[in-house]
Amino acid sequence: MRPTRPVPTALAAGAALVFAFASLTACSGGAAENPEAVSRTGPGAPGGTAPAPGSIIDGTKGAVPDTRPPGALSGRELADRAVQLMAATSYKLTGSSGAGADAVTLTIEVSKQRDAVQTVAGVEVKQELIRVGGVVYTNVESVIGATPGAQIPASLRGMYLKADGQQLDPKLVDPFAGTFAGAVDVAKGAETQVDGKNVWPLTVKSADGSTTTMFVMASGDPFPIRMTVAGGAPLDLKVSDFGADVRVVAPPADRVLDQAALQQRLAGA
Template sequence: MTGPHIGIHATAWTATVVLGLSSVGVLGAGTARADDPIDSLSARQIADRSSDALRGAHSMHLSTRSTPADGGTPTTLDLIVDRAGNCTGSLGLGGKQGSVRIVKRGDTVWVKPDAQFWKSRDSRVGSALASILAGRYMKGSASDPRLSNLASACDLAAFQTVVSDNAKTDKGTLTKGRKTTLAGTPVVPLVRTWHGQKVTMYVAATGKPYPLRIDVTGGSPKADATVAFSAFDKPVPTTTPPPDETVGINAQETRAT
Protein backbone atom coordinates (compact mmCIF):
# COMPACT_ATOMS: atom_id res chain seq x y z
CA MET A 1 0.00 0.00 0.00
CA THR A 2 1.27 3.50 -0.76
CA GLY A 3 -0.55 5.26 2.07
CA PRO A 4 -3.64 7.45 2.35
CA HIS A 5 -3.21 9.46 -0.81
CA ILE A 6 -5.63 12.39 -0.87
CA GLY A 7 -5.74 12.56 -4.66
CA ILE A 8 -7.81 15.71 -5.06
CA HIS A 9 -6.86 17.91 -7.96
CA ALA A 10 -7.41 21.30 -6.38
CA THR A 11 -6.65 22.96 -9.70
CA ALA A 12 -10.29 22.37 -10.57
CA TRP A 13 -11.49 25.29 -8.50
CA THR A 14 -8.63 27.44 -9.77
CA ALA A 15 -9.76 26.74 -13.33
CA THR A 16 -13.25 27.90 -12.42
CA VAL A 17 -11.96 31.18 -11.08
CA VAL A 18 -9.58 31.77 -13.95
CA LEU A 19 -12.34 30.98 -16.42
CA GLY A 20 -14.17 34.05 -15.23
CA LEU A 21 -11.20 36.33 -14.81
CA SER A 22 -9.50 35.42 -18.06
CA SER A 23 -12.74 36.09 -19.88
CA VAL A 24 -13.21 39.53 -18.36
CA GLY A 25 -9.89 41.01 -17.35
CA VAL A 26 -8.67 43.14 -20.25
CA LEU A 27 -5.53 45.22 -19.79
CA GLY A 28 -4.02 48.14 -21.64
CA ALA A 29 -7.35 49.77 -22.42
CA GLY A 30 -6.74 53.47 -22.50
CA THR A 31 -5.91 56.01 -19.83
CA ALA A 32 -7.89 57.34 -16.90
CA ARG A 33 -7.10 59.43 -13.86
CA ALA A 34 -6.72 57.53 -10.60
CA ASP A 35 -9.44 59.63 -8.97
CA ASP A 36 -12.06 59.03 -11.70
CA PRO A 37 -15.23 57.38 -10.30
CA ILE A 38 -15.11 53.76 -11.35
CA ASP A 39 -18.52 53.88 -13.03
CA SER A 40 -17.36 56.75 -15.25
CA LEU A 41 -14.69 54.55 -16.87
CA SER A 42 -15.02 52.30 -19.87
CA ALA A 43 -15.58 48.58 -19.44
CA ARG A 44 -11.99 47.88 -20.37
CA GLN A 45 -10.61 50.46 -17.94
CA ILE A 46 -12.70 49.01 -15.12
CA ALA A 47 -11.50 45.50 -15.95
CA ASP A 48 -7.92 46.75 -15.94
CA ARG A 49 -8.24 48.32 -12.50
CA SER A 50 -10.09 45.35 -11.08
CA SER A 51 -7.43 42.93 -12.29
CA ASP A 52 -4.69 45.10 -10.75
CA ALA A 53 -6.57 45.33 -7.44
CA LEU A 54 -7.00 41.56 -7.25
CA ARG A 55 -3.34 40.90 -8.05
CA GLY A 56 -2.33 43.34 -5.32
CA ALA A 57 -4.26 41.64 -2.51
CA HIS A 58 -2.15 39.92 0.15
CA SER A 59 -4.99 37.67 1.32
CA MET A 60 -8.69 37.09 0.63
CA HIS A 61 -11.68 34.87 1.20
CA LEU A 62 -12.58 32.78 -1.85
CA SER A 63 -15.89 31.01 -2.22
CA THR A 64 -16.75 29.01 -5.34
CA ARG A 65 -19.61 26.86 -6.55
CA SER A 66 -19.39 25.02 -9.86
CA THR A 67 -22.09 22.83 -11.38
CA PRO A 68 -20.87 20.07 -13.74
CA ALA A 69 -22.11 19.93 -17.31
CA ASP A 70 -24.25 16.88 -16.53
CA GLY A 71 -26.16 18.84 -13.90
CA GLY A 72 -24.77 16.78 -11.03
CA THR A 73 -23.98 17.90 -7.51
CA PRO A 74 -21.94 21.13 -7.47
CA THR A 75 -18.38 21.24 -6.24
CA THR A 76 -17.64 23.98 -3.73
CA LEU A 77 -14.71 25.70 -2.12
CA ASP A 78 -14.57 28.04 0.85
CA LEU A 79 -11.07 29.20 1.72
CA ILE A 80 -9.27 32.08 3.39
CA VAL A 81 -5.85 32.21 1.68
CA ASP A 82 -2.78 34.41 1.53
CA ARG A 83 0.31 34.87 -0.60
CA ALA A 84 2.47 32.91 1.85
CA GLY A 85 0.41 29.80 1.12
CA ASN A 86 -1.45 29.75 4.43
CA CYS A 87 -5.11 28.85 4.37
CA THR A 88 -8.09 27.50 6.24
CA GLY A 89 -11.42 26.29 4.92
CA SER A 90 -13.06 23.41 3.10
CA LEU A 91 -13.59 21.78 -0.28
CA GLY A 92 -16.81 20.02 -1.28
CA LEU A 93 -16.05 17.46 -3.97
CA GLY A 94 -19.59 17.00 -5.24
CA GLY A 95 -21.85 13.99 -5.54
CA LYS A 96 -20.83 11.12 -3.29
CA GLN A 97 -17.22 12.28 -3.07
CA GLY A 98 -17.64 14.00 0.30
CA SER A 99 -15.80 17.03 1.58
CA VAL A 100 -12.46 17.88 3.17
CA ARG A 101 -11.49 20.44 5.79
CA ILE A 102 -8.03 21.92 5.32
CA VAL A 103 -5.67 24.06 7.40
CA LYS A 104 -2.21 25.00 6.14
CA ARG A 105 0.53 27.01 7.87
CA GLY A 106 3.88 27.22 6.15
CA ASP A 107 4.86 23.75 4.96
CA THR A 108 2.51 21.91 7.32
CA VAL A 109 -0.98 20.90 6.28
CA TRP A 110 -3.85 19.35 8.22
CA VAL A 111 -6.74 17.73 6.34
CA LYS A 112 -9.92 16.14 7.67
CA PRO A 113 -11.97 14.23 5.09
CA ASP A 114 -15.53 13.44 6.11
CA ALA A 115 -17.04 9.96 6.30
CA GLN A 116 -18.50 10.20 2.78
CA PHE A 117 -15.05 10.93 1.38
CA TRP A 118 -13.68 7.69 2.81
CA LYS A 119 -16.70 5.71 1.65
CA SER A 120 -16.05 6.86 -1.92
CA ARG A 121 -12.48 5.49 -1.83
CA ASP A 122 -11.25 1.92 -1.54
CA SER A 123 -13.73 0.35 0.88
CA ARG A 124 -11.19 -1.58 2.97
CA VAL A 125 -8.57 1.14 3.23
CA GLY A 126 -11.17 3.88 3.54
CA SER A 127 -12.91 2.15 6.43
CA ALA A 128 -9.58 1.55 8.17
CA LEU A 129 -8.47 5.14 7.80
CA ALA A 130 -11.81 6.52 8.91
CA SER A 131 -11.59 4.35 12.03
CA ILE A 132 -8.02 5.47 12.76
CA LEU A 133 -8.82 9.15 12.30
CA ALA A 134 -11.99 9.02 14.38
CA GLY A 135 -12.86 12.58 13.38
CA ARG A 136 -9.30 13.88 13.74
CA TYR A 137 -7.14 15.74 11.23
CA MET A 138 -4.46 14.05 9.19
CA LYS A 139 -1.20 16.03 9.42
CA GLY A 140 1.77 16.07 7.08
CA SER A 141 4.08 18.13 4.90
CA ALA A 142 2.52 20.18 2.13
CA SER A 143 5.20 18.76 -0.17
CA ASP A 144 4.17 15.18 0.60
CA PRO A 145 2.85 13.75 -2.70
CA ARG A 146 -0.12 12.32 -0.80
CA LEU A 147 -1.22 15.83 0.21
CA SER A 148 0.39 18.18 -2.30
CA ASN A 149 -2.55 18.32 -4.72
CA LEU A 150 -4.86 19.46 -1.97
CA ALA A 151 -2.31 21.83 -0.44
CA SER A 152 -1.91 23.56 -3.82
CA ALA A 153 -5.38 25.06 -3.36
CA CYS A 154 -3.81 27.36 -0.76
CA ASP A 155 -1.38 29.03 -3.15
CA LEU A 156 -2.84 32.50 -3.65
CA ALA A 157 0.34 33.78 -5.26
CA ALA A 158 0.14 31.13 -7.97
CA PHE A 159 -3.52 31.93 -8.52
CA GLN A 160 -2.72 35.63 -8.92
CA THR A 161 0.01 34.79 -11.42
CA VAL A 162 -2.45 32.76 -13.49
CA VAL A 163 -4.88 35.67 -13.37
CA SER A 164 -2.18 38.03 -14.56
CA ASP A 165 -1.09 35.71 -17.37
CA ASN A 166 -4.68 35.32 -18.56
CA ALA A 167 -5.83 38.90 -18.13
CA LYS A 168 -5.01 40.12 -21.62
CA THR A 169 -7.70 38.30 -23.53
CA ASP A 170 -9.74 40.32 -25.98
CA LYS A 171 -12.21 37.61 -26.94
CA GLY A 172 -15.90 38.17 -27.39
CA THR A 173 -17.87 41.27 -26.49
CA LEU A 174 -17.27 43.21 -23.28
CA THR A 175 -19.91 45.63 -22.01
CA LYS A 176 -20.47 47.69 -18.90
CA GLY A 177 -23.78 47.61 -17.06
CA ARG A 178 -25.38 50.32 -14.94
CA LYS A 179 -24.14 50.75 -11.39
CA THR A 180 -26.16 48.64 -8.97
CA THR A 181 -25.69 46.96 -5.58
CA LEU A 182 -24.51 43.51 -4.58
CA ALA A 183 -25.41 42.55 -1.00
CA GLY A 184 -25.71 46.27 -0.27
CA THR A 185 -22.36 47.21 -1.83
CA PRO A 186 -22.28 49.52 -4.88
CA VAL A 187 -20.88 47.64 -7.89
CA VAL A 188 -20.47 48.01 -11.62
CA PRO A 189 -21.19 44.82 -13.62
CA LEU A 190 -19.01 43.90 -16.58
CA VAL A 191 -20.41 41.34 -18.99
CA ARG A 192 -18.44 39.37 -21.56
CA THR A 193 -20.14 37.04 -24.02
CA TRP A 194 -18.18 34.66 -26.20
CA HIS A 195 -19.23 31.44 -27.98
CA GLY A 196 -22.47 31.23 -26.01
CA GLN A 197 -20.81 31.77 -22.66
CA LYS A 198 -21.73 34.72 -20.45
CA VAL A 199 -19.36 35.94 -17.75
CA THR A 200 -20.54 38.67 -15.39
CA MET A 201 -18.05 40.28 -13.02
CA TYR A 202 -19.25 42.67 -10.32
CA VAL A 203 -16.60 45.28 -9.51
CA ALA A 204 -16.71 47.34 -6.32
CA ALA A 205 -17.67 50.93 -7.15
CA THR A 206 -16.28 52.35 -3.88
CA GLY A 207 -12.85 51.85 -2.36
CA LYS A 208 -10.47 49.59 -4.24
CA PRO A 209 -12.10 48.20 -7.40
CA TYR A 210 -11.93 44.57 -6.32
CA PRO A 211 -14.01 42.00 -8.18
CA LEU A 212 -16.61 40.87 -5.64
CA ARG A 213 -18.34 38.14 -7.62
CA ILE A 214 -18.07 36.38 -10.96
CA ASP A 215 -20.93 34.41 -12.51
CA VAL A 216 -20.23 32.10 -15.44
CA THR A 217 -23.06 30.53 -17.44
CA GLY A 218 -23.42 28.67 -20.73
CA GLY A 219 -20.72 27.89 -23.24
CA SER A 220 -19.65 24.54 -24.65
CA PRO A 221 -19.04 22.48 -22.65
CA LYS A 222 -21.61 24.15 -20.43
CA ALA A 223 -20.11 25.82 -17.38
CA ASP A 224 -22.20 27.28 -14.58
CA ALA A 225 -20.13 28.66 -11.75
CA THR A 226 -20.06 31.43 -9.17
CA VAL A 227 -16.93 32.80 -7.54
CA ALA A 228 -17.11 35.28 -4.66
CA PHE A 229 -14.24 37.35 -3.27
CA SER A 230 -14.23 39.11 0.10
CA ALA A 231 -12.16 39.94 3.21
CA PHE A 232 -9.30 41.37 1.14
CA ASP A 233 -6.03 41.77 3.08
CA LYS A 234 -7.51 40.32 6.26
CA PRO A 235 -5.06 37.77 7.72
CA VAL A 236 -5.62 34.05 7.60
CA PRO A 237 -6.49 32.75 11.10
CA THR A 238 -3.39 31.30 12.76
CA THR A 239 -5.19 28.62 14.80
CA THR A 240 -4.16 25.08 13.87
CA PRO A 241 -5.63 21.77 15.05
CA PRO A 242 -4.26 20.76 18.49
CA PRO A 243 -2.21 17.55 18.85
CA ASP A 244 -5.08 15.61 20.42
CA GLU A 245 -7.12 16.23 17.26
CA THR A 246 -4.33 15.20 14.89
CA VAL A 247 -2.86 11.98 13.51
CA GLY A 248 0.39 11.98 11.51
CA ILE A 249 -0.06 10.75 7.95
CA ASN A 250 2.85 8.31 8.27
CA ALA A 251 1.39 6.81 11.45
CA GLN A 252 -1.88 6.34 9.62
CA GLU A 253 -0.20 4.55 6.76
CA THR A 254 1.41 2.06 9.12
CA ARG A 255 -1.82 1.35 10.99
CA ALA A 256 -3.99 1.07 7.88
CA THR A 257 -1.89 -1.61 6.19
Protein backbone atom coordinates in the same frame (compact mmCIF):
# COMPACT_ATOMS: atom_id res chain seq x y z
CA MET B 1 -19.81 2.13 4.57
CA ARG B 2 -20.19 4.39 1.57
CA PRO B 3 -16.95 5.94 0.29
CA THR B 4 -16.53 9.67 0.51
CA ARG B 5 -17.46 11.29 -2.78
CA PRO B 6 -14.61 13.29 -4.35
CA VAL B 7 -15.01 17.05 -4.60
CA PRO B 8 -16.52 18.00 -7.99
CA THR B 9 -13.89 19.23 -10.44
CA ALA B 10 -15.35 22.70 -11.00
CA LEU B 11 -15.75 23.35 -7.29
CA ALA B 12 -12.30 22.04 -6.46
CA ALA B 13 -10.79 24.21 -9.18
CA GLY B 14 -12.69 27.26 -8.02
CA ALA B 15 -11.78 26.62 -4.42
CA ALA B 16 -8.13 26.33 -5.33
CA LEU B 17 -8.44 29.47 -7.43
CA VAL B 18 -9.56 31.55 -4.50
CA PHE B 19 -7.58 29.72 -1.85
CA ALA B 20 -4.55 30.94 -3.76
CA PHE B 21 -5.18 34.51 -2.54
CA ALA B 22 -3.71 33.25 0.73
CA SER B 23 -0.27 32.78 -0.82
CA LEU B 24 0.03 35.97 -2.84
CA THR B 25 2.19 37.76 -0.24
CA ALA B 26 4.44 34.84 0.65
CA CYS B 27 7.39 36.57 -1.02
CA SER B 28 6.70 39.89 0.69
CA GLY B 29 6.76 38.81 4.33
CA GLY B 30 3.10 37.84 4.63
CA ALA B 31 3.66 34.19 5.50
CA ALA B 32 4.27 33.17 9.10
CA GLU B 33 7.72 31.94 10.07
CA ASN B 34 6.44 29.10 12.26
CA PRO B 35 4.41 26.53 10.27
CA GLU B 36 2.99 25.04 13.47
CA ALA B 37 1.72 28.34 14.89
CA VAL B 38 -1.75 27.75 16.28
CA SER B 39 -3.37 31.03 15.28
CA ARG B 40 -3.17 34.19 13.25
CA THR B 41 -5.28 37.31 13.34
CA GLY B 42 -6.40 39.57 10.54
CA PRO B 43 -6.22 43.39 10.76
CA GLY B 44 -3.36 44.90 12.72
CA ALA B 45 -1.22 41.78 12.98
CA PRO B 46 2.39 41.87 11.73
CA GLY B 47 3.17 40.90 8.16
CA GLY B 48 0.73 40.65 5.30
CA THR B 49 2.02 43.71 3.50
CA ALA B 50 0.91 44.43 -0.05
CA PRO B 51 3.20 43.61 -2.96
CA ALA B 52 5.27 46.37 -4.49
CA PRO B 53 3.36 48.50 -7.01
CA GLY B 54 3.39 47.06 -10.49
CA SER B 55 2.12 44.00 -12.25
CA ILE B 56 1.57 40.74 -10.40
CA ILE B 57 0.18 39.33 -13.61
CA ASP B 58 3.33 39.64 -15.69
CA GLY B 59 5.77 39.54 -12.79
CA THR B 60 7.14 43.06 -13.26
CA LYS B 61 7.41 45.70 -10.55
CA GLY B 62 6.81 49.34 -11.36
CA ALA B 63 8.31 52.30 -9.55
CA VAL B 64 5.14 54.42 -9.42
CA PRO B 65 1.73 53.20 -8.18
CA ASP B 66 -1.04 53.38 -10.77
CA THR B 67 -3.73 55.63 -9.29
CA ARG B 68 -6.01 55.84 -12.32
CA PRO B 69 -9.71 55.08 -11.66
CA PRO B 70 -10.93 51.55 -12.52
CA GLY B 71 -12.72 52.81 -15.63
CA ALA B 72 -9.43 54.02 -17.11
CA LEU B 73 -7.65 50.68 -16.69
CA SER B 74 -7.43 47.84 -19.20
CA GLY B 75 -8.63 44.36 -18.27
CA ARG B 76 -5.14 43.20 -17.31
CA GLU B 77 -4.41 46.38 -15.37
CA LEU B 78 -7.69 46.13 -13.48
CA ALA B 79 -7.13 42.45 -12.65
CA ASP B 80 -3.64 43.30 -11.44
CA ARG B 81 -4.99 46.04 -9.16
CA ALA B 82 -7.57 43.64 -7.73
CA VAL B 83 -4.88 41.04 -6.98
CA GLN B 84 -2.77 43.63 -5.16
CA LEU B 85 -5.74 44.73 -3.03
CA MET B 86 -6.68 41.18 -2.10
CA ALA B 87 -3.07 40.37 -1.21
CA ALA B 88 -3.13 43.02 1.50
CA THR B 89 -6.36 42.23 3.34
CA SER B 90 -8.39 39.49 4.97
CA TYR B 91 -11.72 38.33 3.56
CA LYS B 92 -14.34 35.59 3.44
CA LEU B 93 -15.55 33.70 0.40
CA THR B 94 -18.67 31.57 0.01
CA GLY B 95 -19.95 29.59 -2.95
CA SER B 96 -22.06 26.68 -4.08
CA SER B 97 -22.36 24.27 -6.97
CA GLY B 98 -24.63 21.46 -8.10
CA ALA B 99 -28.09 20.44 -6.91
CA GLY B 100 -29.72 17.67 -4.91
CA ALA B 101 -27.33 14.93 -3.81
CA ASP B 102 -24.58 16.60 -5.83
CA ALA B 103 -24.97 20.01 -4.15
CA VAL B 104 -21.89 21.28 -2.33
CA THR B 105 -21.06 24.49 -0.52
CA LEU B 106 -17.72 26.22 -0.16
CA THR B 107 -16.46 28.53 2.58
CA ILE B 108 -13.00 30.09 2.71
CA GLU B 109 -11.63 32.54 5.26
CA VAL B 110 -8.26 34.18 4.65
CA SER B 111 -6.25 36.17 7.19
CA LYS B 112 -4.09 39.16 6.42
CA GLN B 113 -1.07 36.90 6.91
CA ARG B 114 -2.33 34.68 4.04
CA ASP B 115 -3.24 31.84 6.38
CA ALA B 116 -6.57 30.33 5.41
CA VAL B 117 -9.16 27.68 6.13
CA GLN B 118 -11.35 26.18 3.42
CA THR B 119 -14.31 23.84 3.80
CA VAL B 120 -16.19 22.09 0.99
CA ALA B 121 -19.26 20.20 2.21
CA GLY B 122 -22.09 18.20 0.69
CA VAL B 123 -24.25 15.14 1.30
CA GLU B 124 -21.38 12.70 0.73
CA VAL B 125 -18.32 14.89 0.73
CA LYS B 126 -16.39 17.01 3.18
CA GLN B 127 -13.00 18.48 2.42
CA GLU B 128 -11.12 20.73 4.79
CA LEU B 129 -7.90 22.52 3.87
CA ILE B 130 -5.97 24.57 6.41
CA ARG B 131 -3.05 26.72 5.36
CA VAL B 132 -0.81 28.03 8.14
CA GLY B 133 2.57 29.58 7.41
CA GLY B 134 2.87 27.90 4.02
CA VAL B 135 2.04 24.43 5.35
CA VAL B 136 -1.18 22.85 4.06
CA TYR B 137 -3.23 20.37 6.08
CA THR B 138 -5.96 18.29 4.40
CA ASN B 139 -8.45 16.08 6.21
CA VAL B 140 -7.57 12.45 5.54
CA GLU B 141 -11.17 11.49 4.73
CA SER B 142 -11.13 13.63 1.60
CA VAL B 143 -7.72 12.31 0.53
CA ILE B 144 -8.67 8.63 0.83
CA GLY B 145 -12.24 9.20 -0.30
CA ALA B 146 -11.03 10.44 -3.68
CA THR B 147 -10.21 6.80 -4.49
CA PRO B 148 -13.31 4.86 -5.66
CA GLY B 149 -14.32 2.15 -3.24
CA ALA B 150 -11.88 3.28 -0.56
CA GLN B 151 -12.69 2.46 3.05
CA ILE B 152 -11.54 4.86 5.75
CA PRO B 153 -10.22 3.18 8.93
CA ALA B 154 -11.74 4.57 12.12
CA SER B 155 -8.24 5.42 13.38
CA LEU B 156 -7.78 7.88 10.51
CA ARG B 157 -11.01 9.79 10.92
CA GLY B 158 -10.37 13.30 12.13
CA MET B 159 -6.72 13.13 11.06
CA TYR B 160 -4.96 15.55 8.69
CA LEU B 161 -2.33 15.02 6.02
CA LYS B 162 0.47 17.58 6.18
CA ALA B 163 2.19 18.90 3.05
CA ASP B 164 4.74 21.60 2.37
CA GLY B 165 3.08 24.09 0.05
CA GLN B 166 6.38 24.55 -1.79
CA GLN B 167 6.28 20.89 -2.86
CA LEU B 168 2.81 21.13 -4.37
CA ASP B 169 1.90 22.01 -7.93
CA PRO B 170 2.18 25.84 -8.00
CA LYS B 171 -1.23 26.11 -9.65
CA LEU B 172 -2.79 24.26 -6.71
CA VAL B 173 -1.09 26.49 -4.16
CA ASP B 174 -1.39 29.74 -6.12
CA PRO B 175 -3.71 29.14 -9.08
CA PHE B 176 -5.29 32.59 -8.91
CA ALA B 177 -2.05 34.38 -9.74
CA GLY B 178 -1.19 31.52 -12.09
CA THR B 179 -4.47 31.94 -13.94
CA PHE B 180 -3.68 35.54 -14.79
CA ALA B 181 0.00 34.87 -15.43
CA GLY B 182 -0.90 32.26 -18.01
CA ALA B 183 -3.89 34.13 -19.39
CA VAL B 184 -4.36 34.24 -23.13
CA ASP B 185 -6.69 37.19 -22.69
CA VAL B 186 -8.20 39.31 -19.90
CA ALA B 187 -11.24 41.04 -21.37
CA LYS B 188 -12.94 43.93 -19.62
CA GLY B 189 -16.68 44.06 -20.24
CA ALA B 190 -19.16 46.91 -19.96
CA GLU B 191 -19.94 48.29 -16.51
CA THR B 192 -22.89 46.47 -14.96
CA GLN B 193 -24.44 45.68 -11.57
CA VAL B 194 -23.93 42.69 -9.30
CA ASP B 195 -25.66 42.45 -5.92
CA GLY B 196 -26.77 46.06 -6.33
CA LYS B 197 -23.24 47.37 -6.86
CA ASN B 198 -21.66 48.81 -10.01
CA VAL B 199 -18.89 46.51 -11.21
CA TRP B 200 -16.54 45.83 -14.11
CA PRO B 201 -16.63 42.21 -15.36
CA LEU B 202 -13.22 40.72 -16.20
CA THR B 203 -13.25 37.52 -18.27
CA VAL B 204 -10.02 35.54 -18.12
CA LYS B 205 -9.29 32.94 -20.79
CA SER B 206 -6.35 30.74 -19.87
CA ALA B 207 -4.07 28.70 -22.10
CA ASP B 208 -5.65 25.49 -20.78
CA GLY B 209 -9.03 26.60 -22.13
CA SER B 210 -10.64 27.46 -18.80
CA THR B 211 -12.63 30.66 -18.33
CA THR B 212 -13.04 32.66 -15.12
CA THR B 213 -15.06 35.85 -14.71
CA MET B 214 -14.29 38.24 -11.86
CA PHE B 215 -16.50 41.21 -11.01
CA VAL B 216 -14.62 44.13 -9.42
CA MET B 217 -15.98 47.33 -7.91
CA ALA B 218 -16.38 50.11 -10.50
CA SER B 219 -15.69 52.94 -8.06
CA GLY B 220 -13.08 53.36 -5.35
CA ASP B 221 -10.73 50.42 -4.85
CA PRO B 222 -11.59 47.64 -7.36
CA PHE B 223 -12.08 44.82 -4.86
CA PRO B 224 -13.54 41.69 -6.46
CA ILE B 225 -16.96 40.92 -4.98
CA ARG B 226 -17.98 37.94 -7.10
CA MET B 227 -16.40 35.31 -9.35
CA THR B 228 -17.74 32.58 -11.59
CA VAL B 229 -15.79 29.57 -12.82
CA ALA B 230 -16.83 27.81 -16.04
CA GLY B 231 -16.36 24.11 -16.68
CA GLY B 232 -18.38 21.19 -15.32
CA ALA B 233 -20.95 22.32 -12.77
CA PRO B 234 -21.02 26.16 -12.74
CA LEU B 235 -19.49 27.69 -9.63
CA ASP B 236 -20.54 31.06 -8.24
CA LEU B 237 -18.32 32.62 -5.57
CA LYS B 238 -19.07 35.65 -3.38
CA VAL B 239 -16.25 37.59 -1.70
CA SER B 240 -17.05 39.61 1.44
CA ASP B 241 -15.91 40.67 4.92
CA PHE B 242 -12.84 42.56 3.70
CA GLY B 243 -10.55 43.44 6.62
CA ALA B 244 -12.44 41.27 9.12
CA ASP B 245 -10.58 39.60 11.97
CA VAL B 246 -9.74 36.07 10.82
CA ARG B 247 -8.29 33.39 13.07
CA VAL B 248 -6.77 30.28 11.50
CA VAL B 249 -5.81 27.37 13.76
CA ALA B 250 -3.54 24.50 12.73
CA PRO B 251 -4.69 20.98 13.67
CA PRO B 252 -3.28 19.60 16.95
CA ALA B 253 0.06 17.87 16.46
CA ASP B 254 -1.36 14.47 17.46
CA ARG B 255 -3.93 14.73 14.63
CA VAL B 256 -1.34 15.37 11.89
CA LEU B 257 0.34 12.78 9.65
CA ASP B 258 2.85 13.05 6.84
CA GLN B 259 2.54 10.94 3.69
CA ALA B 260 4.77 8.15 5.00
CA ALA B 261 2.86 7.86 8.27
CA LEU B 262 -0.44 7.79 6.40
CA GLN B 263 0.77 4.94 4.18
CA GLN B 264 1.94 2.99 7.22
CA ARG B 265 -1.43 3.36 8.91
CA LEU B 266 -3.26 2.30 5.77
CA ALA B 267 -1.00 -0.74 5.40
CA GLY B 268 -1.69 -1.78 8.98
CA ALA B 269 -5.43 -1.11 8.87
